[in-house]
Amino acid sequence: MPIKLGPAGVPLSCKGRTIVEGMDDIISLGLETMEVQTVRMVAPQHFEQYWQAGVLANKTEFEMNIHGPYYSELLGNRVERGRSMTKIETTLQAARTINARHITLHAGHYGGMHPGSAANEQVANVFAGIVDRVHEIWHDDEDEFPVFPWIKDGTPSKIGVETSGRQELWGSLEEVLEVVNHVEGTIPVLNIAHIHARGHGKMRTSEDYGELFDEVRETIGTKEFYCHFSGVEHRSGNAMHYTQIKKSDLNFEPLAEFIVEDGGWLDITLISDSPLLEHDAMYMLQSIEKSRHRQLERKAREDRRRALAAQTGTTPAALAAREQEQAKLREDAAEEEVKEEPTQEKPAEKAPAKKKAPAKKKAAAKKKAPAKKAETKEEDNVFDLDEDDDDDLF
Secondary structure, three states: OEEEEEEOOOOOOOOOHHHHHHHHHHHOOOOOOEEEEEOOOOOHHHHHHHHHHHHHHHHHEEHHHHHHEOEEEEOOOOOHHHHHHHHHHHHHHHHHHEEEEEEOOEEOOOOOOOOOOOHHHHHHHHHHHHHHHHHHHHHHOOOOOOHHHHHHHOOOOOEEOOOOOOOEEOHHHHHHHHHHHOOEEEEEEEEEHHHHHOHHHHHHHHHHHHHHHHHHHHHHHEEEEEEEEOOOEEOOOEEEEEEEEHHOOOOOOOHHHHHHHOOEEEEEEEEEOOOOOHHHHHHHHHHHHHHHHHHHHHHHHHHHHHHHHHHHOOOOHHHHHHHHHHHHHHHHHHHHHHHHHHHHHHHHHOOOOOOHHHHHHHHHHHOOOOHHHHHHHHHHHHHHHHHHHHHOOO
16 A cells, blocks of 8 residues: 655745755655645746756655646637646646656636536547647657656656636546546546535545545546645635645545555555645644554454454454443443542542631730720621631632
8 A cells, every 4th residue: 555645845844945955854754755836837947956856856766746837727718728838838847857756737717618528528638738748758859868867767747637626617526537537648636625625525434535536446447546635614615725634624534544444455645735734744644654553453452352252162243242341331430430539529628727827816815905805705706707708718
């Protein structure tokens, strides 16, 4: 079950802001991948960073990925499509330089089209052209790249078609799977937050994830998955914005449980889109490790139960029932102890420290002024009432 986790961009905790420095920090955290963000534009001065990142990734077998422009108009008119393809071209060049395994792209708004086969066919034609262009870039025989061994020996980047998070954007799960099924060289990018939002919060249990991955596998026959994960605030089937995982109704624990229990066949890359980036990537890694520990503990109990059943001539199910009964008895006994504790402490609470110092002062006053005994008694009575009132207050 190969699984790699990493942030979408340079980590927040990275003192430097270059890609190479971000890679160093990610590796030191025990993560294995990152997604370079070219969501707006690729400036020429960035290519020196990309070249250095590609060399480091090749030497360390670190998985690099890249995200193309967020705002695309692949369903627009010729001018709009041309503008989008110019941005995508720079992303493809950067992907080659950093040896990216996946290139994530969006289709954008429906434009003047409506959801259906016509829109899907146009998107498929555009992505087929993008795949051809990637192969041209990687297999350009006119150029020599002695410092880029991955260009000669590696395989071209795979084009990822990402699910969108809003109803007015092309990119429902069904649309993405239909296009990927018809265009070789593309893979679906499952943005779980987007799928959750468009489904009105449907990703809640490990069974939900099992259905999702089974649907993808049955439709396009893949074991390789590229996923984005983040918390999300959503409304009326639309994603509003990303949030940290712990502040969302999209929990990661069910996905971790599915990966550990039923995802042995997966080859999955998980990218943290959370505003916390590497912090939530580490949280996902820890959740997966906790699920593994729970699985090992459960298997160890089952093994001990089977061994004991064989020795005692009973069944594992009977032993499991007996263990549950004993656990229930222990819980009931613990509850009884909690109920008894307050009654045992009450005597101690009713024994506050005695304040006799004022009384001694009054006694001394009595010895010094014996002629005023009646007045002293009256003062003592008043003082006694005050002392009782103080006890009630405190």
